[in-house]
Amino acid sequence: MFTGLSAFPLTPFVDDAVDAAAYAGLIERLAASGVDSITALGSTGSYAYLSLEERSRVARLAVAHAGATPVHVGVGALRTSHVLENVRSAEAAGASGVLLAPMTYQPLTPDDVFQLFATVADATELPVIVYDNPGTTHFTFTTELYGRIAQLPGIASVKVPALPEGDAAASDRMAQIRAALPDHVTVGISGDASAAAGLTAGCDAWYSVIAGTLPEVALRIARAAQSGDRDAALQASAELQPLWNLFSTMGGSLRVTAAIAELLGLVAPRSLPLPILGLTAAQRAEVARVSDELGLGG
Amino acid sequence: MFTGLSAFPLTPFVDDAVDAAAYAGLIERLAASGVDSITALGSTGSYAYLSLEERSRVARLAVAHAGATPVHVGVGALRTSHVLENVRSAEAAGASGVLLAPMTYQPLTPDDVFQLFATVADATELPVIVYDNPGTTHFTFTTELYGRIAQLPGIASVKVPALPEGDAAASDRMAQIRAALPDHVTVGISGDASAAAGLTAGCDAWYSVIAGTLPEVALRIARAAQSGDRDAALQASAELQPLWNLFSTMGGSLRVTAAIAELLGLVAPRSLPLPILGLTAAQRAEVARVSDELGLGG
Numbered sequence: 297m298f299t300g301l302s303a304f305p306l307t308p309f310v311d312d313a314v315d316a317a318a319y320a321g322l323i324e325r326l327a328a329s330g331v332d333s334i335t336a337l338g339s340t341g342s343y344a345y346l347s348l349e350e351r352s353r354v355a356r357l358a359v360a361h362a363g364a365t366p367v368h369v370g371v372g373a374l375r376t377s378h379v380l381e382n383v384r385s386a387e388a389a390g391a392s393g394v395l396l397a398p399m400t401y402q403p404l405t406p407d408d409v410f411q412l413f414a415t416v417a418d419a420t421e422l423p424v425i426v427y428d429n430p431g432t433t434h435f436t437f438t439t440e441l442y443g444r445i446a447q448l449p450g451i452a453s454v455k456v457p458a459l460p461e462g463d464a465a466a467s468d469r470m471a472q473i474r475a476a477l478p479d480h481v482t483v484g485i486s487g488d489a490s491a492a493a494g495l496t497a498g499c500d501a502w503y504s505v506i507a508g509t510l511p512e513v514a515l516r517i518a519r520a521a522q523s524g525d526r527d528a529a530l531q532a533s534a535e536l537q538p539l540w541n542l543f544s545t546m547g548g549s550l551r552v553t554a555a556i557a558e559l560l561g562l563v564a565p566r567s568l569p570l571p572i573l574g575l576t577a578a579q580r581a582e583v584a585r586v587s588d589e590l591g592l593g594g
Numbered sequence: 595m596f597t598g599l600s601a602f603p604l605t606p607f608v609d610d611a612v613d614a615a616a617y618a619g620l621i622e623r624l625a626a627s628g629v630d631s632i633t634a635l636g637s638t639g640s641y642a643y644l645s646l647e648e649r650s651r652v653a654r655l656a657v658a659h660a661g662a663t664p665v666h667v668g669v670g671a672l673r674t675s676h677v678l679e680n681v682r683s684a685e686a687a688g689a690s691g692v693l694l695a696p697m698t699y700q701p702l703t704p705d706d707v708f709q710l711f712a713t714v715a716d717a718t719e720l721p722v723i724v725y726d727n728p729g730t731t732h733f734t735f736t737t738e739l740y741g742r743i744a745q746l747p748g749i750a751s752v753k754v755p756a757l758p759e760g761d762a763a764a765s766d767r768m769a770q771i772r773a774a775l776p777d778h779v780t781v782g783i784s785g786d787a788s789a790a791a792g793l794t795a796g797c798d799a800w801y802s803v804i805a806g807t808l809p810e811v812a813l814r815i816a817r818a819a820q821s822g823d824r825d826a827a828l829q830a831s832a833e834l835q836p837l838w839n840l841f842s843t844m845g846g847s848l849r850v851t852a853a854i855a856e857l858l859g860l861v862a863p864r865s866l867p868l869p870i871l872g873l874t875a876a877q878r879a880e881v882a883r884v885s886d887e888l889g890l891g892g
Contacts, residue, residue, distance in 0.1 A: 312675045344699035345673045375643045376868035377610045399699065401642035401730050402848055402870055412869040432699050434732055550700055570674035571710040572700055 297366050297392055298425065298453035298482040299500040300332030301518040303507035304340040306554055307354055308563035312570070314350055316357055318563045322508070323361035325562070329511035332501075334362050335395055335425075337370035339432050340505045340550055344399060345569040348378060352385035359390040366392035368425060372399045376412055383420050393452060394420065397427035398435045406441050413445045423452035425503075429486070430457060431548070443476035451481055455503045458487035459494050466497040474498075488514075488549060489540035492533035495521035505549040506539070509557045510592055538586045546583075551575050555583045560593060595664050595690060596723065596751035596780040597798040598630030599816040601805035602638040604852055605652055606861035610868070612648055614655055616861045620806070621659035623860070627809035630799075632660050633693055633723075635668035637730050638803045638848055642697060643867040646676060650683035657688040664690035666723060670697045674710055681718050691750060692718065695725035696733045704739050711743045721750030723801075727784070728755060729846070741774035749779055753801045756785035757792050764795040772796075786812075786847060787838035790831035793819035803847040804837070807855045808890055836884045844881075849873050853881045858891060 305322045308315040326334050336358035337343035337351060346354065355369045369391040371382035379396065386394050396416055398409045417424055426445055428437045442454055456473060459466040473483055484501030485494030491502045495518065502521075507514035513536065520528035533540075543549045550568070555575045557563045568574045575583065587593060603620045606613040624632050634656035635641035635649060644652065653667045667689040669680035677694065684692050694714055696707045715722055724743055726735045740752055754771060757764040771781055782799030783792030789800045793816065805812035811834065818826035831838075841847045848866070853873045855861045866872045873881065885891060 312673075339700070347676075375610075378645075398869070401697070402637070403729070403845060404869060405845060405871070408869045408871050411871060415868075431701070547701060547703065570713075571696070571702060571706045573703070573706050573709060 297333060298423065298484070300502075300522065301507055301514055302333040302335045302368065302484070302501060302503050303329075303331040303511055303514070304335050304338040304503065304505050305358075305508040306557055306563060306567065307337065307341040307343075307346065308557070308567040309569050310564050310567075314346070314354060315564060315567070316353070319354065319357055320361045322562060323358050326508065326511055327361065327363045327365045329515065331365065331507055331511050331515065333366045333368060333392070334358060335368040335370065335503060338395060338503070339397070339429060340508055340553060341370060342569055343370040343372060344432075348381050348385070351382055352389070355386050355389035355391060368393040368395050370395040370397070370427070371416070372397040372427065374399050374401055376415055379412070379416060380419055383416060383422070387420060387422060391422060393423040393425055395425040395427050395455070397429050397433050400433055400435050404435055406438070409435060410441065410444055413451070414448055417448040417450040420450070422450070424450050425453040425455055425484070426451060427455045428457060429455070439472055439476045442473065446477045446481045453482040453484055453501060455484045455486050456499075458490040459485070459497055463497070466493055470498045489533075489543060492517050492521060492529045496526045496529055505553055509553050509562065513592065536590065539590060539592070542583060542586055546575060546579055552583060555580050556587055556592060559584055559587060595631060596721065596782070598800075598820065599805055599812055600631040600633045600666065600782070600799060600801050601627075601629040601809055601812070602633050602636040602801065602803050603656075603806040604855055604861060604865065605635065605639040605641075605644070606855070606865040607867050608862050608865075612644070612652060613862060613865070614651070617652065617655055618659045620860060621656050624806065624809055625659065625661045625663045627813065629663065629805055629809050629813065631664045631666060631690070632656060633666040633668065633801060636693060636801070637695070637727060638806055638851065639668060640867055641668040641670060642730075646679050646683070649680055650687070653684050653687035653689060666691040666693050668693040668695070668725070669714070670695040670725065672697050672699055674713055677710070677714060678717055681714060681720070685718060685720060689720060691721040691723055693723040693725050693753070695727050695731050698731055698733050702733055704736070707733060708739065708742055711749070712746055715746040715748040718748070720748070722748050723751045723753055723782070724749060725753045726755060727753070737770055737774045740771065744775045744779045751780040751782055751799060753782045753784050756788040757783070757795055759791075761795070764791055768796045787831075787841060790815050790819060790827045794824045794827055803851055807851050807860065811890065834888065837888060837890070840881060840884055844873060844877055850881060853878050854885055854890060857882055857885060
């Protein structure tokens with residue numbers, strides 16, 4: 297359940313409210329595509345911007361529309377008691393696992409973060425995915441801290457940032473991570489642009505932004521890697537280089553992915569929560585051009 | 595109202611709830627001390643960790659117990675609509691101004707942040723303090739963006755991080771900031787360790803962490819600077835160097851200030867919101883030693 301391709305859907309907004317109909321459509325599309333799991337309310341799902349009530353509702357929508365596809369639910373929040381409320385709502389929704397990033401406002405210490413994971417692992421029977429996303433949380437995990445946390449009962453997977461570039465460096469890093477973790481804890485790559493490299497270096501899972509909106513595109517890479525066809529996986533990813541370039545030049549994957557979903561009519565315009573304005577008109581035109589060039593519309 | 599010493603009280607917790615009695619005591623203590631204003635729900639007041647309901651309650655408590663001392667209220671939140679809810683509760687409480695930091699999870703663009711301030715300035719008659727706190731928000735203001743935002747009607751003050759070290763460099767930076775702002779917008783220094791340097795370089799206000807818990811200590815520095823006695827201000831700050839050292843070696847001012855308030859019995863033990871564990875026993879012993887040495891108990 298914590299291997300293969302996990303798709304991270306957007307949580308679309310209309311007039312500052314969750315667009316439940318569009319969200320249900322996104323989830324059904326993912327379930328039909330054959331992704332291995334859906335992770336609702338990841339960073340791409342704007343979890344940090346939602347009230348506890350909205351998060352409960354979105355978790356229920358995701359599970360209700362996912363059919364047989366397992367749904368993991370992001371439960372991160374700045375305050376531990378709010379994390380626990382999100383865990384309760386994920387359980388009530390019927391989630392298969394929870395994803396937890398150590399959100400920060402005040403910088404956290406390694407002990408703060410360890411204790412947060414210990415509290416959550418102790419509070420639920422659901423498997424926990426450790427979410428290392430320094431670009432949004434500004435918390436830096438050490439490999440040693442991965443290991444400490446992964447010893448806790450209930451930890452199922454660690455979602456790691458891009459491995460270092462180059463085959464040897466990536467393999468070395470994977471070996472380090474593996475050595476720190478118990479055998480039953482999987483390693484999932486994030487950072488779509490380098491996911492093929494991560495999978496071919498031995499990651500068990502790909503926690504994918506783009507799969508949430510363009511599942512077929514991500515499945516081509518993931519299935520090639522899973523079948524051991526390393527060259528095909530890397531080639532399929534290389535063909536998407538113009539898309540990865542948009543991610544790096546337009547402030548990350550979220551704004552670009554939302555613009556693609558808006559272009560495709562999967563969500564309404566201005567689908568991100570304010571204060572995030574999303575891409576400018578000129579940027580959207582460039583996204584449309586690249587989408588056309590790559591045939592991302594299907 | 596946006597000059598002089600503004601004290602930032604802690605918001606103490608007991609068992610994951612706001613300790614209203616202790617909070618009222620902190621506010622009454624500040625009002626009696628003669629600080630020029632109180633800023634409730636700043637970073638020191640753990641605003642980012644509170645629910646909208648808790649924030650409304652804390653704003654009301656602050657105004658109710660501050661007597662004639664003006665109270666500003668921090669209204670920042672990750673989502674613009676939540677910021678606006680906090681503005682409404684600050685207005686309803688009787689605040690004299692609002693303090694707004696551009697909290698981030700996804701990194702924000704300058705246009706996102708400008709539009710956030712424009713939305714808030716347009717939504718309230720209360721004066722707005724622009725809160726530049728890159729250590730917690732991870733948003734970096736440019737001087738040009740200060741200027742764009744300060745042109746908005748209702749902007750009263752900009753809370754800036756420590757000026758560069760050295761008299762000439764500090765003066766140059768102040769001149770740059772002043773040149774970017776309309777005359778009616780004040781400049782307030784933050785970063786207690788360098789506040790004396792900021793005030794003697796011409797800052798109009800000191801937005802002070804330590805004043806929220808030890809107002810007399812901060813008033814000595816502020817009043818010396820305000821009376822033009824530059825040497826006395828710098829000397830009073832230099833005497834506190836062991837305290838500033840604790841701030842820099844123990845992960846910032848919040849954990850140390852909370853430990854001091856706990857030591858003095860102003861708040862109950864473990865007063866910070868989890869996941870922030872606060873200082874270790876060994877660190878608390880060191881804080882107690884420094885407090886004793888400096889006579890911080892009064």
